[in-house]
Amino acid sequence: MSEPAQPAAPTPAPGGALVASPPSALVASAPSALVAKVRGEPFTELPLDLYIPPDALEVFFDTFEGPLDLLLYLIRKANLDILDIPMARLTEQYMEYVEVMRTRNLELAAEYLVMAAMLMEIKSRMLLPRQTMPDAGDEDPRAELVRRLLEYEKMKLAGQKLDALPQLGRDFFRVEVWVEQALAQRLPQVNVLDLQEAWRALLVRAKMMQHHRVTREELSVREHMSLILRRLRSGGFAEFGELFEPGRGVPVLIVNFLAVLELVRENLIEVTQSESFAPIYVKLAHAQSE
């Protein structure tokens, strides 16, 4: 593993560089300043070989959002021109980090390895003799990488800018005057007529309920069967019509009629008629058998 070809000391960012390197705490330029704290112990000097104490490596890598982020960091740290990346140098530095991660058996996201392969590929393509064909296909092998780095950096900065915008709930609150009506549940309006109508409906229903309950007791088919049998007990025939009392209403008539049918079905009475439209006579069944 070779030493990364770095400028001796991290140079202060030149004017115009607005982007802060993400792990700036680890690469602070002033040697006396606190560089990092590892398990509570302050580090005031950067380790010369890898710039980071090994124990802080994991933390260090955590500050990167991926290989593009790491590449941007390396490019900026070494003051490389992103539009003219020295591939050999960048690849070497990138591989340093990746190698250290691998030898320390830290879990390395697959994306880092994919990027390593991509860097190698670009680097080797740069070494190949250039084709002199004037037409397309002769693109700088770095173009795609540069495009991705620029787009990523753009979005990274945009994310920071969005975060810097005042945010509801964080930097300001919605103002809302406490209006009771708006918050209380809206209740329906009631007027006198509604109340009258409700009372009337209640009365009607009460009547129906009452009526219903009484009829149920009154109009028992069984009871009417007994009544009919009682009337026929004296023996002999009764005229069919005599069994009914139309004055007591239709429901009673119906129940009475049902009672007659039921009695016939149970062979308790006999109903006879000599011819069509002749009077119908009813008598007890057993009375005949006597």
Next chain:
Amino acid sequence: MLSPSEVKTVLEAALLAAQEPLPVSELRKMFDEEIGADTIRRLLEELREAWKDRGVELVATASGWRFQTRVSYQKFLERIHPEKAPRYSRAVLETLAIVAYRQPVTRGDIEEVRGVTVSAEVIGRLEARGWVEVIGHKEVPGRPALYATTKSFLDDLGLRSLQELPPLEDIAKTLDFTPTPPPDSQPAPAPRSEPDSQAAPGESATAQHSAV
């Protein structure tokens, strides 16, 4: 017939009592007589002006007008409501930026820009916040969901439209280490430079051009 200043007072009352931003169309419904949207807007501007020295301000967002506390007084209000809103991680913010500036995007598009896998949790947090939603599916194999930002994202950041998003930084400028900025106007055919040489201006312009 209400006088303009009466209309203004009605608008003020409605906006103060509202729980959500009120659009001009909604505000117009309050009045029997026909009041033009332009008139309402002008009165709202006057109202905004009238509140300018107060602790709350009237602002226009994507969904309409609302009163809100001024950012500069937040540090005082926070002492009454000490629970601080958590900040989003870089992964969440970068994902949000990509959706906001490049919408509609698939998860694959986001991963392409960020160079890493985007966990479902990251998008889930933005969806839970109501800032990002699925607006359709890309008609390619797998039919990946297309994400876009919502109106409430704009509302919560006090923006009226996506046009008001902070402009994207010209990275080539911030990363330019030569004293003079690269001429980005002339698309000169780039002379091939050696891998480790300093950037030729023409090369810079080409790379910049291809990056857009």
